[in-house]
Amino acid sequence: MTAATAIDVTGLTKSFGGRRVVDNVALRVAKGEIAGFLGPNGSGKTTCIRMICGLLTPDAGSGTVLGLDLRRQQRAIRRQVGYMTQKFSFYEDLSIEENLAFVAGLYGLPRQAVRDTLEDLGLTSRRTQLAGSLSGGWKQRLALAACIMHQPRLLLLDEPTAGVDPKARRQFWDEIHARALGGMTVLVSTHYMDEAERCHRINYIAYGRLVVSGSVAEVIAGAGLVTLTVRSARPGALAERLRRAPGVGQVEPFGTALHVTGTDRAQLEAALAAEGVTGQPAETSLEDVFIRLMELSEDNVR
Numbered sequence: 001m002t003a004a005t006a007i008d009v010t011g012l013t014k015s016f017g018g019r020r021v022v023d024n025v026a027l028r029v030a031k032g033e034i035a036g037f038l039g040p041n042g043s044g045k046t047t048c049i050r051m052i053c054g055l056l057t058p059d060a061g062s063g064t065v066l067g068l069d070l071r072r073q074q075r076a077i078r079r080q081v082g083y084m085t086q087k088f089s090f091y092e093d094l095s096i097e098e099n100l101a102f103v104a105g106l107y108g109l110p111r112q113a114v115r116d117t118l119e120d121l122g123l124t125s126r127r128t129q130l131a132g133s134l135s136g137g138w139k140q141r142l143a144l145a146a147c148i149m150h151q152p153r154l155l156l157l158d159e160p161t162a163g164v165d166p167k168a169r170r171q172f173w174d175e176i177h178a179r180a181l182g183g184m185t186v187l188v189s190t191h192y193m194d195e196a197e198r199c200h201r202i203n204y205i206a207y208g209r210l211v212v213s214g215s216v217a218e219v220i221a222g223a224g225l226v227t228l229t230v231r232s233a234r235p236g237a238l239a240e241r242l243r244r245a246p247g248v249g250q251v252e253p254f255g256t257a258l259h260v261t262g263t264d265r266a267q268l269e270a271a272l273a274a275e276g277v278t279g280q281p282a283e284t285s286l287e288d289v290f291i292r293l294m295e296l297s298e299d300n301v302r
């Protein structure tokens with residue numbers, strides 16, 4: 001491991017009840033990087049995150065987290081990591097400040113840490129509000145406050161913005177980027193494409209296996225997909241026919257236009273020409289790429 005690497009693990013493997021849910025995953029995350037973790041439901045993201053933060057022991061695999069040994073130094077790792085679980089919970093009948101004071105007590109932090117964290121996350125004016133009465137966005141902010149109060153060097157976020165409105169999500173991401181600029185490393189799982197695009201690098205996992213890793217641009221370029229957009233008076237009927245045409249992968253309506261994606265430009269153009277329409281070149285979206293990766297992974301496990 002170099003000093004600039006926050007997570008450096010290889011061969012991570014975990015089975016539950018004889019079923020392998022994480023299979024030989026290698027992951028490297030540089031210090032100060034925001035790494036996205038994407039993949040279909042049940043593909044093993046949460047399990048990987050829990051192995052990385054020292055809550056679950058891998059069946060196989062090794063490596064370091066913040067320079068600490070993944071297998072032998074789990075306790076030390078847990079102390080330096082902030083982990084926001086998918087279903088974070090609080091004492092609903094306690095205020096924001098009381099909830100944070102409770103967490104501070106668990107970590108043995110001084111009272112000042114609560115005041116600083118309230119201030120830092122813009123929670124001071126609401127500090128007496130009961131956690132149970134907060135909106136989704138403020139609850140999530142409280143959860144973030146609770147997991148960064150002990151100033152971890154690595155933040156692991158498991159679908160932190162599920163069910164939160166766009167403005168609160170944007171504020172949350174601004175907060176995350178500010179922390180990363182300050183040197184904190186972040187590994188965040190998400191199903192939202194716009195959030196994937198906010199990450200420095202993304203890692204796509206399917207059926208327990210890491211399928212691809214890189215910047216958004218690298219991942220899109222590496223998929224080798226071609227996308228054309230067509231307009232039609234009856235896009236629904238055209239989409240139906242195109243989906244059955246050879247060489248056509250995905251056909252997605254975008255308003256009155258269709259985005260048609262495949263791996264071979266000549267075949268795509270031929271499919272459109274057979275329908276009497278011409279396509280205009282369009283950018284392949286990250287969503288198109290992930291759907292393609294998921295289909296390829298399905299084929300591999302069948």
Ligand SMILES: Nc1ncnc2c1ncn2[C@@H]1O[C@H](COP(=O)(O)OP(=O)(O)OP(=O)(O)O)[C@@H](O)[C@H]1O
Binds near residue numbers: 016021039045
């Ligand atoms: N403690 C456990 N005991 C048994 N099975 C488990 C356990 N934890 C996870 N699993 C199973 O392992 C698989 C991977 O789950 P995991 O939660 O890691 O996936 P995920 O990628 O985070 O999914 P999602 O996107 O839905 O959150 C799932 O099939 C899940 O049911």
